[in-house]
Amino acid sequence: MIDARQASADPGYITQPLEAPGVSGYLPQGGHRRRDPFSVSVEREPRVSVPTREVVCYECNKTCSIPSAALSALCPHCFAHLNTSNVTVKPGTHHLHVRTLGDVKIPANVNLSQLDVVCHNLSVAGCVGGSLRATGTLSLSGHAVMGGKIIASLLVVQRGATAEVKPGISAERAEIHGTLIGRLHARGAVHIFTSGQLTGSCSTASMQIDPGGRHVGVCETLNSTL
Ligand SMILES: [Zn+2]
Structure with missing residues (x-):
């Protein structure tokens, strides 16, 4: 049973003083000093x-x-x-002009002759021609056939790959684990690993051939101080 006086004293809702943070004229815990109600204290957010x-x-x-x-x-x-953005060149694509800081992947079933690609890492397993420049790593796998002007920071011929380049590749450094056929110009070092083979002339600052690795062709040593 509900007491009538208690029921009438309870309005059914609770009132609280309206107090906006930083704009309040009230002082917490019974303070008597008045604040300027128009002063706004802005807390500095931590720099992200x-x-x-x-x-x-x-x-x-x-x-x-x-x-x-x-x-x-x-x-x-x-x-x-x-x-x-990263780009994967698909068979039948007409998007031949690519400029990106991302990576470009050219799969094995692609055969394009007029590519114009500038990217970071470039992975090629198909047959491509044109102008290709990788500011990062140019990775050749499968049976890649490349023609045109090809420039890379680091050339990596993957183990088991057979890559043909006409007329050749310019790179800062080269790591050959598979077979590379064509001319290679490297301002830095060329490393032919145990499973690697380079067939073609090579100009480089230094060449290292591991036991089992082969180089068939002329090797010209560049002056590394140039
Ligand atoms: Zn710029």
Whole structure:
């Protein structure tokens, strides 16, 4: 049974003083000093550090730092719009002109002759021709056949791969685990591993051939101080 006086004393809702944080004229715990009700105290939010990564601009070849999660960025040196997406070239594609800071993959069932690709890491297993430039690693696998102007920072011929390049490849360094047929120009070192074979002339600062590895062709040693 409900007491009538208790029921009438209970309005059914609770009232609380309206107090906005930082704008209140009230003092906590019975203070008597009045605050300016129009003074707003703004708390500084902690600065959030965005993870970044170093990339090489494919337009001006300068190194710059962009947010790691950015889908695109602006080069601070040449103000070029930089694409960061990864691209897989599909059979029958007409998208032959690719500029990206990401990676490009050309699978084995692709046969294209007029590619124009600038990317970071480039993986080739098919037959391609054109202008190809990888600021990172150019990885050749399967039975890759390449023609045109091919430039890479690091060339890696995968174990078991047979790669033909016409007329040749320019790279900073080369690691040959499989078979490479064609001319190789490396400003740095060339390493032919036990399972590797290079057939073609080679100009390099230094060449290392592991037992079992082979080089068939002329080797020209570059002056590494140049
Ligand atoms: Zn740039």
